[in-house]
Amino acid sequence: xxxxxxxxxxxxxxxxxxLVERAVPEPGPGELLLRVLACGVCRTxxxxxxxxxxxxxxxxxxxxxxxxxxxxxxxxxxxxPGDRVGVAWLRATCGSCAYCRRGAENLCPSSRxxxxxxxxxxxxxxxxxDAYVYDLPARLTDAEVAPLLCAGIIGYRxxxxxxxxxxxxxxxxxxxxxxxxxxxxxxxxxxxxxVFTRGxxxxxxxxxxxxxxxxxxxxxxxxxxHSAIVFAPAGGLVPVALAQLDRGGVLxxxxxxLSDIPAIDYERHLFQEREIRSVTAxxxxxxxxxxRLAGRLKLAVxxxxxxxxxxxxxxxxxADGRVRGAAVLIPGS
Numbered sequence: 001x002x003x004x005x006x007x008x009x010x011x012x013x014x015x016x017x018x019l020v021e022r023a024v025p026e027p028g029p030g031e032l033l034l035r036v037l038a039c040g041v042c043r044t045x046x047x048x049x050x051x052x053x054x055x056x057x058x059x060x061x062x063x064x065x066x067x068x069x070x071x072x073x074x075x076x077x078x079x080x081p082g083d084r085v086g087v088a089w090l091r092a093t094c095g096s097c098a099y100c101r102r103g104a105e106n107l108c109p110s111s112r113x114x115x116x117x118x119x120x121x122x123x124x125x126x127x128x129x130d131a132y133v134y135d136l137p138a139r140l141t142d143a144e145v146a147p148l149l150c151a152g153i154i155g156y157r158x159x160x161x162x163x164x165x166x167x168x169x170x171x172x173x174x175x176x177x178x179x180x181x182x183x184x185x186x187x188x189x190x191x192x193x194x195v196f197t198r199g200x201x202x203x204x205x206x207x208x209x210x211x212x213x214x215x216x217x218x219x220x221x222x223x224x225x226h227s228a229i230v231f232a233p234a235g236g237l238v239p240v241a242l243a244q245l246d247r248g249g250v251l252x253x254x255x256x257x258l259s260d261i262p263a264i265d266y267e268r269h270l271f272q273e274r275e276i277r278s279v280t281a282x283x284x285x286x287x288x289x290x291x292r293l294a295g296r297l298k299l300a301v302x303x304x305x306x307x308x309x310x311x312x313x314x315x316x317x318x319a320d321g322r323v324r325g326a327a328v329l330i331p332g333s
Contacts, residue, residue: 001123006055168192197217
């Protein structure tokens with residue numbers, strides 16, 4: 001089978017990925033062999049390819065927004081051949097630590113991740129643990145549902161971490177795959193959403209999806225915000241967003257990687273009980289709740305399709321801000 005491997009992490013112009021031939025893997029107990037129907041291209045994949053997040057496995061195949069068709073199932077699996085399932089970032093947890101026992105499996109010290117600790121979906125086939133895959137909304141196509149499996153789930157968790165009050169004003173910094181999905185949920189729930197992003201096309205998309213305003217990343221908000229989410233991996237935006245919060249406002253930082261945060265002025269940025277919260281992966285309950293909601297709302301998922309053989313170009317386009325919405329690899333497209 002064809003698969004992409006992170007050979008030498010580095011900037012995309014150095015070609016850190018290589019297209020290789022591998023044997024089709026075999027599922028073990030509790031595992032599913034999946035034929036990849038679609039795989040979203042996530043900024044976390046870019047961080048792994050470029051070395052911001054050092055790969056945990058040599059020559060790892062990226063990709064953790066996988067829509068797959070079950071081709072074979074090992075012993076002790078609930079899914080059977082022919083099922084369409086989704087594979088996300090969280091791949092395994094210990095199930096017994098204090099975090100797992102209290103329902104915070106996203107904080108498990110022994111957690112493992114698809115496309116980082118184990119081969120992911122930039123391939124024709126992949127293997128995934130049956131206990132960590134998702135049943136998918138039937139009304140969404142493979143290309144539509146793929147970005148939901150990380151961009152959507154993480155955006156949803158970030159929205160909840162931002163503690164947006166009913167009918168509140170939400171600011172969003174960065175407007176890629178994750179942000180354009182979280183914004184739709186917030187709007188559907190009655191929020192007033194203001195988007196701040198450098199790209200003119202992204203601002204146009206935000207307005208088309210119902211945002212109340214769309215401005216440049218450093219522009220002021222029309223009114224003080226109750227909540228904010230920084231999706232862009234730029235630490236310099238943290239004080240910018242904090243300065244736009246009303247008293248008691250909450251800022252959630254959604255990325256797994258963030259460049260350094262500049263000095264924060266306590267009185268201007270944090271006083272009056274403003275808060276900063278990070279977002280770490282997700283629980284399976286987050287994913288199940290979000291996918292049910294996504295199926296009911298029929299989110300407008302904006303995607304740019306690439307053939308599996310163009311995965312390196314898709315990541316380069318993501319790095320340079322040329323992707324509208326979410327990039328999706330579709331083998332044979």
